[in-house]
Amino acid sequence: SSILSSFLIFGTLGVELFGKLECSEEQPSLLTLFRVATGDNWNGIMKDTLRQNDSSHVDKNRFMKIISPIYFVVFVLMAQFVLINIVVAVLMKKLEDSNKMIADDTEMNEEIEQA
Numbered sequence: 076s077s078i079l080s081s082f083l084i085f086g087t088l089g090v091e092l093f094g095k096l097e098c099s100e101e102q103p104s105l106l107t108l109f110r111v112a113t114g115d116n117w118n119g120i121m122k123d124t125l126r127q128n129d130s131s132h133v134d135k136n137r138f139m140k141i142i143s144p145i146y147f148v149v150f151v152l153m154a155q156f157v158l159i160n161i162v163v164a165v166l167m168k169k170l171e172d173s174n175k176m177i178a179d180d181t182e183m184n185e186e187i188e189q190a
Contacts, residue, residue: 082105114155117151121143
């Protein structure tokens, strides 16, 4: 649930910051964030936000050149950290299950030898 809430927060923030690009609505922004979280051309998406050119808002363009990399790097680091933790949790569960099966097999073999 924490990853879902972070996706919603970053999605809403992405719509507000980069609404003219790929994040014009909530649902497409969540799909874009999923692409970013899985590493699918996230640097290309970030470069698109840096190329956003609005000649009437020079200060906004300067602001975007600072905030866009921060937004994407923070999100990528957070998403990769969560994904790595999920993979480690699954591996630990499988290791625990296999250790239990080995212990059960050893116990059964000992019972067979005693009989």
